[in-house]
Amino acid sequence: GNSVTQMEGPVTLSEEAFLTINCTYTATGYPSLFWYVQYPGEGLQLLLKATKADDKGSNKGFEATYRKETTSFHLEKGSVQVSDSAVYFCALRSNYQLIWGAGTKLIIKP
Amino acid sequence: EPEVTQTPSHQVTQMGQEVILRCVPISNHLYFYWYRQILGQKVEFLVSFYNNEISEKSEIFDDQFSVERPDGSNFTLKIRSTKLEDSAMYFCASSDFRGLGETQYFGPGTRLLVL
Numbered sequence: 001g002n003s004v005t006q007m008e009g010p011v012t013l014s015e016e017a018f019l020t021i022n023c024t025y026t027a028t029g030y031p032s033l034f035w036y037v038q039y040p041g042e043g044l045q046l047l048l049k050a051t052k053a054d055d056k057g058s059n060k061g062f063e064a065t066y067r068k069e070t071t072s073f074h075l076e077k078g079s080v081q082v083s084d085s086a087v088y089f090c091a092l093r094s095n096y097q098l099i100w101g102a103g104t105k106l107i108i109k110p
Numbered sequence: 111e112p113e114v115t116q117t118p119s120h121q122v123t124q125m126g127q128e129v130i131l132r133c134v135p136i137s138n139h140l141y142f143y144w145y146r147q148i149l150g151q152k153v154e155f156l157v158s159f160y161n162n163e164i165s166e167k168s169e170i171f172d173d174q175f176s177v178e179r180p181d182g183s184n185f186t187l188k189i190r191s192t193k194l195e196d197s198a199m200y201f202c203a204s205s206d207f208r209g210l211g212e213t214q215y216f217g218p219g220t221r222l223l224v225l
Contacts, residue, residue, distance in 0.1 A: 032210065043218035044153070044201060051211050089153065096166040097143070097155035098214060 002027040002094045006101035009087075013080055014109050021075040021104045023064075023090035031092040033057075033066055033073040038087045038103070047075075047088070082108045112136040114217035116202050122223045123192055131187045131220045133202030142185045143203040143214060144177065146170070153201070159185065160208070192224045 048057030053068035090101040144156040203214040
């Protein structure tokens with residue numbers, strides 16, 4: 001069946017460090033891929049998405065490229081801020097539902 | 111910016127009681143969803159709903175669960191007889207179309223605690 005695997009957290013970085021959160025997926029066909037973010041005490045917010053191979057989603061300095069050959073959708077940011085501290089979820093769309101990774105907690109220290 | 115809203119934000123109930131979680135999707139959206147997240151676990155799909163019918167449901171969504179769109183704005187999830195294991199954060203989501211490029215927009219969640 002379809003599934004999403006994310007790197008385990010927490011990931012702790014210093015401000016202005018480079019961020020990578022790995023996400024790989026297993027799916028039939030070519031599903032749309034998403035990154036959602038959950039800030040402390042809040043709901044799930046769409047961060048970025050990609051709908052086909054080689055698409056790059058980007059938002060708020062974050063980027064992720066849909067890699068069909070490696071079935072990956074890694075999240076990257078060149079210089080993180082304290083305000084980026086949150087839980088990040090990778091997800092794929094399968095039929096009518098989203099299938100989620102376990103989430104990666106990101107902690108940014110000043 | 112339009113957003114999905116959910117009420118209540120927190121609900122505490124006794125095992126065996128019925129609960130209704132309420133959601134107001136984004137006004138021009140036609141597709142509605144419920145997900146849940148048990149503490150420390152993955153977000154799990156429960157059900158999708160379109161045109162007053164369930165489109166898809168997961169194994170979790172058994173006879174104890176039901177969904178309804180009672181009027182033009184609300185979308186509800188009912189749990190008839192709550193169990194301890196129903197304690198979770200419940201998220202409502204909506205989208206304006208279904209297909210390539212579809213995005214589901216989520217509400218802030220209702221934290222349900224069953225005692």
